Amino acid sequence: MKYITLNDGLTLPSIGFGTYKATEEEGIASVKLALQKGYRLLDTAARYENESAVGKGIKESGIPREEIFVTTKVWRDNLGYENTKKAFEESLQKLDLEYIDLYLIHWPANEKNFDNWQEVNAETWRAMEELQAEGKIKSIGVSNFWQEHLEALAKTANVTPSINQIEFHPGYWQPEVTQFSQDKGIVIEAWSPLARGKVFDNELLKSIAETHNKSVSQICLRWCIEHDTITIPKSTTPERIEDNINIFDFELSPEEIKQINEIPEMGFSGELPNNWPDIV
Template sequence: MEIPIQFPTVPLSSGHNIPVLGLGMSHHGGYSHNALLYALRSCGIRHIDTAKRYGNEELVGKAVSESGVKREELWITTKLWPGDYGYDKATQACLDACKRLGVQYLDLYLMHWPDAHVPGKSSREARAETWKALEDLYYRGICRSIGVSNFLIHHLEQLKEDCSVVPHLNQVEYHPFQRPQELVNYCKRNNIVFGGYCPLAKGQALTHPLILRIAKQYGKTPAQICIRWSIQNGVVTIPKSTKESRIQENCQVLGFILADEDVCTLNSLHDGRHVSWDPTNVL
């Protein structure tokens, strides 16, 4: 059996270190028990990213338990769905997530989406009230780090005005066609680690001629080029896969470095397209 790779980590302002590469879960068939076990046992994956929305927290907990990997070696992220926004509901939702995952604490808990439908409250008010619940869960040690997902600069600015803890991480769609550099720069200035999901643009990046050319040049796959590019841009990167061979391929991105000119070429592919949710119009 191969010795699993140890992935580098990035420090969060919470004092904890998050692995730069994770394995993302999703809904609509986005879970494979055998693939997750393989990732943990054979590929060195220690960072698992799931969400209540995906409906597989219990299955993830089962795989973690079966894997034999010690809890303290793992980084488990899950996310709070807007239907659970509000102070009391968010607090209970977190405790329920821990129970489903079979853990005493979460390494990272994210507000999944900036829009909130809490009766009698604006989205901003609902986000602030929910974030205060996450702050208290953080102070209690139930969430070792807290953050947000799909938040743009104005959402982050409002949280900063309304609350006391700046999010430790913001997880946003990030791939060669969607590289929100202004948001990346904002997060960097405010000591918010930037996380990226959909690094392969749901497969759209795998057939682009420039990406294919660079992959051939390095003797790598287009997926490996995209993931390596994302990590080199300082992004905590969360590819999703339910296939063991793809997970192994995605993990083999530490043995090479893209030249600056190739990073610039990939950066230039940004055209603003979204392959996932677009939070632009959320107030």
């Protein structure tokens, strides 16, 4: 396992377990299995409506709480100071935990939805800074923030975001946002690292996978790691859960990384931080 130390000193595994769409019994079972297979970073969100299942999976796994890093997020309908405080407590209760390791703003307020979007993001962040100071959150970060959102937030923030979780995969990896964030000491966390399954039909990725005697998913996740990101693949299939974490016994060559970087747009979700609630 490779680890990445955030700008606040918290050290996280470079691969975590995503839980999007994993609900109820399926969610409990997949979280439990992932932890037993070696994952220690879990990613959920209020919007996923599975925080209770994730919490139960943690308890049923038998893995000590202090070994696990739990991420959840405040949804865009709950932005603002008071709303964020309330949403956090609801998430904490559903997860049945005493603290959250990493709490993120799921999507930034934007010009389309708020006349004062900068203030809304700033007040959301102020609430999170207070929760961190109280010891209820270890690390605070953002998700789907572009440069303009990060620059606006920096004008009032006392704490620099530790993480910017963005859509990042072969065919859509937002190099400008990635570089800007990393230059500011903000670690990129990659959501949808397998491009909604589109990677499995890509001939280049299949060829590289054959070269290394690895699966296409392992190639994509290793590529994320080579870019100094944290990646959070999701699966409820036992074989794939185990396959996805076994990416630390090989490396991609600089030429292979370059080739993957240059894959044309593929698997883009259509979700843009300045365009919600519409999808292009």
